Amino acid sequence: xxxxxxxxxxxxxxxxxxxxxxxxxxxxxxxxxxxxxxxxxxxxxxxxxxxxxxxxxxxxxxxxx
Amino acid sequence: xxxxxxxxxxxxxxxxxxxxxxxxxxxxxxxxxxxxxxxxxxxxxxxxxxxxxxxxxxxxxxxxxxxxxxxxxxxxxxxxxxxxxxxxxxxxxxxxxxxxxxxxxxxxxxxxxxxxxxxxxxxxxxxxxxxxxxxxxxxxxxxxxxxxxxxxxxxxxxxxxxxxxxxxxxxxxxxxxxxxxxxxxxxxxxxxxxxxxxxxxxxxxxxxxxxxxxxxxxxxxxxxxxxxxxxxxxxxxxxxxxxxxxxxxxxxxxxxxxxxxxxxxxxxxxxxxxxxxxxxxxxxxxxxxxxxxxxxxxxxxxxxxxxxxxxxxxxxxxxxxxxxxxxxxxxxxxxxxxxxxxxxxxxxxxxxxxxxxxxxxxxxxxxxxxxxxxxxxxxxxxxxxxxxxxxxxxxxxxxxxxxxxxxxxxxxxxxxxxxxxxxxxxxxxxxxxxxxxxxxxxxxxxxxxxxxxxxxxxxxxxxxxxxxxxxxxxxxxxxxxxxxxxxxxxxxxxxxxxxxxxxxxxxxxxxxxxxxxxxxxxxxxxxxxxxxxxxxxx
Numbered sequence: 219x220x221x222x223x224x225x226x227x228x229x230x231x232x233x234x235x236x237x238x239x240x241x242x243x244x245x246x247x248x249x250x251x252x253x254x255x256x257x258x259x260x261x262x263x264x265x266x267x268x269x270x271x272x273x274x275x276x277x278x279x280x281x282x283x
Numbered sequence: 284x285x286x287x288x289x290x291x292x293x294x295x296x297x298x299x300x301x302x303x304x305x306x307x308x309x310x311x312x313x314x315x316x317x318x319x320x321x322x323x324x325x326x327x328x329x330x331x332x333x334x335x336x337x338x339x340x341x342x343x344x345x346x347x348x349x350x351x352x353x354x355x356x357x358x359x360x361x362x363x364x365x366x367x368x369x370x371x372x373x374x375x376x377x378x379x380x381x382x383x384x385x386x387x388x389x390x391x392x393x394x395x396x397x398x399x400x401x402x403x404x405x406x407x408x409x410x411x412x413x414x415x416x417x418x419x420x421x422x423x424x425x426x427x428x429x430x431x432x433x434x435x436x437x438x439x440x441x442x443x444x445x446x447x448x449x450x451x452x453x454x455x456x457x458x459x460x461x462x463x464x465x466x467x468x469x470x471x472x473x474x475x476x477x478x479x480x481x482x483x484x485x486x487x488x489x490x491x492x493x494x495x496x497x498x499x500x501x502x503x504x505x506x507x508x509x510x511x512x513x514x515x516x517x518x519x520x521x522x523x524x525x526x527x528x529x530x531x532x533x534x535x536x537x538x539x540x541x542x543x544x545x546x547x548x549x550x551x552x553x554x555x556x557x558x559x560x561x562x563x564x565x566x567x568x569x570x571x572x573x574x575x576x577x578x579x580x581x582x583x584x585x586x587x588x589x590x591x592x593x594x595x596x597x598x599x600x601x602x603x604x605x606x607x608x609x610x611x612x613x614x615x616x617x618x619x620x621x622x623x624x625x626x627x628x629x630x631x632x633x634x635x636x637x638x639x640x641x642x643x644x645x646x647x648x649x650x651x652x653x654x655x656x657x658x659x660x661x662x663x664x665x666x667x668x669x670x671x672x673x674x675x676x677x678x679x680x681x682x683x684x685x686x687x688x689x690x691x692x693x694x695x696x697x698x699x700x701x702x703x704x705x706x707x708x709x710x711x712x713x714x715x716x717x718x719x720x721x722x723x724x725x726x727x728x729x730x731x732x733x734x735x736x737x738x739x740x741x742x743x744x745x746x747x748x749x750x751x752x753x754x755x756x757x758x759x760x761x762x763x764x765x766x767x768x769x770x771x772x773x774x775x776x777x778x779x780x781x782x783x784x785x786x787x788x789x790x791x792x793x794x795x796x797x798x799x800x801x802x803x804x805x806x807x808x809x810x811x812x813x814x815x816x817x818x819x820x821x
Contacts, residue, residue, distance in 0.1 A: 222679055
C-alpha cells in the first residue's frame with residue numbers, strides 16, 4: 219500500500235460532483251459498467267504500468283477479503 | 284444559564300399622528316442583517332428607519348458560526364471585539380467515521396491575523412450587541428419595534444409602506460426600501476417573486492444543551508466534531524459545536540419520513556442526546572427541526588426595493604454561509620447606497636450589488652448543496668463512493684479532501700466584475716483584503732483597521748502614492764508625508780509583495796493594483812469603482 223500524493227486538490231469537489239452526476243439515472247448494473255469504463259480510460263491516460271500496478275495494489279489492500 | 288430575553292420597548296411612531304417626511308432609507312427587519320445595514324449606513328452619515336414586527340432578539344441560538352471575514356466586517360461596524368471576547372474561538376475540526384477519527388484539520392494555522400477563522404456565538408448575543416451599537420446613533424438610526432410592514436408599493440423614485448402597530452396603522456415614504464425580513468420574506472411574497480430551488484428531503488434536528496462538563500472530553504478545548512455514521516446514530520450524520528455559556532449545539536440527521544413535531548418533543552430528544560454525552564448532566568435549551576433549502580432570488584435589486592440576507596438567498600447550514608453571506612451583502616451594499624444617496628455615484632452602482640452578491644450567493648449555494656449531497660447520499664452508488672472515500676481517507680490525503688461536511692465560508696472573489704480594474708499582483712483585483720499586523724506612530728494596529736470603511740490606496744515598500752481627493756493613503760515599510768506603518772514580522776510584505784500599490788474599496792475588496800501608481804491611473808480606477816463606466820454604457 220502506498221500513500222498517494224494529493225494531485226486532485228483544489229478541484230476535488232468539482233471532480234466528485236461530476237463523477238456523481240455521471241451516474242445519475244443509471245441502474246446498478248449500468249453504474250458498474252460506467253465505473254469499469256472510467257477505470258479503463260483513466261488507466262490509459264495514466265499509461266505508466268508501474269504506477270498502475272501500485273494503484274491496483276493500494277486499492278486492493280483496503281479490501282477486507 | 285438560559286439567555287434572558289429582555290423585550291425592547293415599543294414607542295408610538297410619529298407617523299401615527301402626522302405624516303412623516305420622506306425617509307432616505309427604510310430597513311424592514313431588525314435581525315443581524317437589518318441592524319448591521321443600519322449601522323453601516325449611520326457610520327456614513329445616512330439616516331434610516333428600522334421596522335421590526337417583534338420586540339425581542341432571536342429566539343434560539345440559530346446562526347452560531349461567524350467567519351473571519353464576517354468578524355472583520357463587524358470590527359468595522361464596532362462590534363467585532365465584543366463578539367470575539369464573548370464568542371468561543373475554535374479552529375480545529377475533527378471528522379469521524381463510525382467511532383474512529385478519520386482526520387482533523389486546523390482552519391487557520393497562519394499567524395498575524397486579528398480575527399480567528401471562526402467563532403461560535405449565539406445569534407441572540409449578536410443581535411443584542413448590534414442593538415446596543417445602533418443606539419449609539421440616536422440621530423441616525425430609528426429602530427421601531429412592534430412595527431409590522433403589511434404592504435408596500437414602488438412608485439419608481441420612492442416606495443410607500445403601510446405599517447401596523449399596537450396603536451393602529453400608518454404610512455411611510457422612503458427613497459430606498461431594504462428588505463432584511465429573512466427567509467420567509469413578506470416583502471418577497473407581496474411582490475410575487477419566484478423563490479424556488481433545491482429542497483432536500485432529509486430533516487435535521489438541532490438541539491442546544493447546557494452542560495458543565497465538556498462533551499469533547501477532559502481538556503475542554505472547543506472544536507468542531509462531525510460524524511459520518513456515528514455509533515450513537517447509525518447510518519446518519521451528526522455535528523457537535525461549542526457555544527459560550529457552556530451551551531453545545533448538536534445537529535442530527537433524521538429519517539426522510541420522520542415526523543418533525545414528534546422528533547422535537549423533549550421526551551424524544553433527550554434519549555438522542557444521552558446517546559452522545561452519556562450520563563453527564565445537561566439541560567435542554569432549545570430544539571428545532573428543519574429541512575435544508577438552497578434557493579436564491581434571480582435578482583437582489585428590484586428598482587427601489589433591495590433584498591439583503593436571507594430574504595435574497597437561503598442555504599443549508601453546513602458551511603456557515605447564511606448569516607455570514609448576509610453580512611457580506613451588507614458590506615457590499617452599504618458604501619454603494621451611501622454614495623448614491625449622497626449624490627456621489629450614479630444609481631447604476633446599486634446594480635453592481637446585484638452583480639457581485641448574486642455571484643457570491645450562487646457560490647455559497649453551490650458549496651452548500653454539494654456538502655448536503657455528500658452528507659445525504661441519494662443512491663446506492665453515491666453511498667458506495669462516499670463509503671470508499673471515507674475508507675481511503677484514513678491514509679490518503681487526497682481522499683480526506685473529498686470528504687465534505689461543509690466547505691467553510693470564505694469570502695468570494697469579485698475578479699473580472701464591472702467595478703474592478705484588471706491587473707496582476709500577489710493578491711488579484713477582486714479579492715478581499717488579507718489582514719496583517721502593523722505598527723505605527725500610535726502603536727500597534729491591523730491592516731484591516733487602516734483600510735476598511737473608505738477607499739484606501741496602500742503602498743507596500745518604496746512606492747510613492749499620488750494625492751487624490753476622496754482617497755486615503757497609507758505607506759508600509761516606507762517614509763512619506765502621509766501615514767506610514769511598519770509591517771510587523773514582515774507579514775504584510777510577504778502577503779502583498781514589496782514594491783506595489785493596492786487600491787482597496789470601502790468593503791476591503793481590492794479594485795486595482797499598480798506597480799507605479801500614477802495620479803491618472805489611480806483616478807481612473809477610483810472612478811471606475813464608483814460606477815463611472817456603468818453610466819457611460821447605459
